[in-house]
Structures are given as structure tokens and as C-alpha cells.
Amino acid sequence: MKLLPCLVLIIALFASPILHAKMVSGINVPGSIVVNQQSLVLNGVGIRSKFFMDLYIGSLYLVSIQSELEKVLEQPVAVIRxxxxxxxxxxxxxxxxxxxxxxxxxxxxxxxxxxxxxxxMALFNDEIMDGDQFTFVLTRGKGVASFKNDQPQGEIPGELFRQALIKIWLGDKPAQKSLKQDMLGQ
Incomplete structure (x- = not known):
């Protein structure tokens, strides 16, 4: 009888990453990522659309799940993908x-x-195609490192810039309110 609870625990541990990954508009969004040896969890994911067309999938990864902008800004590292x-x-x-x-x-x-x-803005000079992925690693007190399709694009220093970039998606006047809510898990 003790075997059953142990078996359930083992299955839950192995299935956990699979259960937290999400498929959104045909894109597999991992439930967690590792950045600079720091494990981050998927806080939320949503679709940016305009005129009834899906443009991109926006996802937010944090050290710990947060549902408020102020708490996101306090995180040591955040990733917007x-x-x-x-x-x-x-x-x-x-x-x-x-x-x-x-x-x-x-x-x-x-x-x-x-x-x-x-x-x-210079990071967007190259052609953008369906299937491209942009990853912004936002490190508190340092700034933003940008990657396109896992290739480094550059780093922009500055805490005020980091906060402004986060607010494009999560601030009072976000790119899209429903995307903000989805990224914050609301």
C-alpha cells in the first residue's frame, strides 16, 4: 500500500515540467527556463493581436510567480519572450x-x-520573420540583454530603461490589456 503514494509522487515530479508547459497558437511555451544559471518559471503567456490577427506570443518568466507590476519590477531577473x-x-x-x-x-x-x-531600436534593423523569437533578459540594477533566436543581439544598460521596457507590456498603458493580464496570470 505504501508503494502507491510513492508512485504517485514520482509521476508528479516527472510530469510537473510537462504539465506547466503550454501550447499557444502552435507555439510550445516552456514551463520554465534557465538564464545565467537562474531557474525562472513561466508567470504567464498570451497573444498579441491586432485587427483580429495574432502577431506574437508574449511570455513572462520570473524567479517567483507574481501578479502585480510592482512585484515584477522587484524581481532580480525577469524574461520577456x-x-x-x-x-x-x-x-x-x-x-x-x-x-x-x-x-x-x-x-x-x-x-x-x-x-x-x-x-x-537598432536591434530590430534585421528582417523579422514568422517563427523568430526575441528574448529580453531584464536584470534588476543592470539593464537588458537581448537575444534573437537564441543569438545575442546586444545589451542595453540602465535600470530606468529596464523598467520602461517591462512597462511596455505590463504597465498602466500596455501594448494590449489582455496580453498584460495573461502575462501576469490574472
Missing amino acids: LDITSGMITSDKMADAIKDGFDEVTDGDSVYLQAEIDQF
Whole structure:
């Protein structure tokens, strides 16, 4: 009889990563990732859509599950991952959307972050295709490291820039409210 509880525990431990992974619009979103030897869990995932078209899957990974922006900003490391699901996304459209996002989160006064924003915008100069994946590793007190399809793109230092980038998806004026709610697991 003691064998049954042990068997259930073993199955639960092995199945746990599988159960937490999600399939969203044909994209397998892992339940956890490791960044700089730090294990992060999937906080939430959602779809960014516009005019009834899915553009990308946005996922948020944190050290511990959080449902409020303030708690996300306090995390030592956070990852925002964008899986492009539409050929309608071009480098120009992505750059415009990111620029609009920074304008929203800074109430149109992004001058104090302009050097960092320009550096970040340059990351989108190369062609963007359906299936591309952008990963932004946001380290508290340091800034943002960007990867495209697991290849390093660059690093942008600065805590204020890190916070502004997070707020594009999770702030008071997010890119899409339903995506914010999904990424925060609400």
C-alpha cells in the first residue's frame, strides 16, 4: 500500500515540467527556463493581436510567480519572450510599435532614455520573420540583454530603461490589456 503514494509522487515530479508547459497558437511555451544559471518559471503567456490577427506570443518568466507590476519590477531577473507568429510583423512595424510603447510608458517624455531607446531600436534593423523569437533578459540594477533566436543581439544598460521596457507590456498603458493580464496570470 505504501508503494502507491510513492508512485504517485514520482509521476508528479516527472510530469510537473510537462504539465506547466503550454501550447499557444502552435507555439510550445516552456514551463520554465534557465538564464545565467537562474531557474525562472513561466508567470504567464498570451497573444498579441491586432485587427483580429495574432502577431506574437508574449511570455513572462520570473524567479517567483507574481501578479502585480510592482512585484515584477522587484524581481532580480525577469524574461520577456516574444514568439513571432505572423509574417505581417516587419522590422519597421516592430520598431514603430516599440517606439510607441516607450512613448506611452514615458507619457511622451522619453528624452532621458533616448540613447538607450535608440540602441534598443537598432536591434530590430534585421528582417523579422514568422517563427523568430526575441528574448529580453531584464536584470534588476543592470539593464537588458537581448537575444534573437537564441543569438545575442546586444545589451542595453540602465535600470530606468529596464523598467520602461517591462512597462511596455505590463504597465498602466500596455501594448494590449489582455496580453498584460495573461502575462501576469490574472
